[in-house]
Amino acid sequence: MIVLILGVLLWSGAHLFKRLAPDARARMGDKGRGLVALASLAGIVLMVIGYRMADGAVHWGRTPALVGINNLLVLLAVYLFAASGMKTWITSKIRHPQLTAVKAWALAHLLVNGDVPSYVLFGGLLVWAVLEVILINRAARPAKATGPFPMGKEIGAVVGAVVVFGVIAWVHTWLGYPVFG
Numbered sequence: 001m002i003v004l005i006l007g008v009l010l011w012s013g014a015h016l017f018k019r020l021a022p023d024a025r026a027r028m029g030d031k032g033r034g035l036v037a038l039a040s041l042a043g044i045v046l047m048v049i050g051y052r053m054a055d056g057a058v059h060w061g062r063t064p065a066l067v068g069i070n071n072l073l074v075l076l077a078v079y080l081f082a083a084s085g086m087k088t089w090i091t092s093k094i095r096h097p098q099l100t101a102v103k104a105w106a107l108a109h110l111l112v113n114g115d116v117p118s119y120v121l122f123g124g125l126l127v128w129a130v131l132e133v134i135l136i137n138r139a140a141r142p143a144k145a146t147g148p149f150p151m152g153k154e155i156g157a158v159v160g161a162v163v164v165f166g167v168i169a170w171v172h173t174w175l176g177y178p179v180f181g
Contacts, residue, residue, distance in 0.1 A: 004050025004117060008124035011043030015128065019135035047121060056116025066111045067181050071165075073108035077101040078168070079161035088157050089149040096136065102129040 014036050018025045025032055083090045084097035091097050106126035110118060169179040 001050070001054045001056065001117065001120065003046055004054045004120050005124075007043050007046025007048075007050050008120060008128070009043075010039055010046060012124070012128040012131075014039035014043060015132060016135065019132070019139065051117055051121050054117035054120070056119075058115040060114030062112045062181075064181055067179075070108040070112045071179060073104045073111075074168070075161060075165045077105040077108065078165050079157060080104065082160045082164065083157040086153045086157050087149070088153050089147075090157075092146060092149070095141075096133050099129045099133050099136075102126075 080097045080101035094100050106122040109122040172179045
């Protein structure tokens with residue numbers, strides 16, 4: 001479990017560093033981007049290895065209803081992530097679409113994975129995303145996207161989200177984590 005915890009802490013620390021120590025991050029210049037990217041990648045590796053190794057109590061399991069809700073939340077998360085890069089209509093309504101996507105994704109996984117390692121991984125990333133939003137909002141109010149929002153971008157975000165969700169479902173199934181029940 002310690003590897004998993006270290007991975008979540010490393011990921012969170014790398015991403016929160018800019019918000020918690022802006023002067024130190026600014027002094028690092030462009031070199032800091034590489035270090036943050038390296039720390040993030042190391043965090044991901046530790047989270048994957050740690051989650052696969054971790055063992056803990058199971059409090060609930062998957063049910064068909066929770067699987068359906070999970071899939072809808074993950075599809076929403078993928079759409080929000082795609083929409084944020086395309087500056088679609090939804091980005092004018094949601095201040096932090098990528099972090100909202102992380103929160104939806106983490107909540108979805110907590111619904112279907114009622115075990116302690118999932119609490120650490122998905123709960124930890126949910127806490128990180130919430131903290132990130134709070135710190136960003138304290139620093140400055142980020143600008144929302146403004147129109148016009150071409151229909152082609154809207155359709156592209158939806159189609160892209162469905163395709164990426166399909167790939168994610170295939171990879172999960174290939175790894176032994178069936179997505180559809």
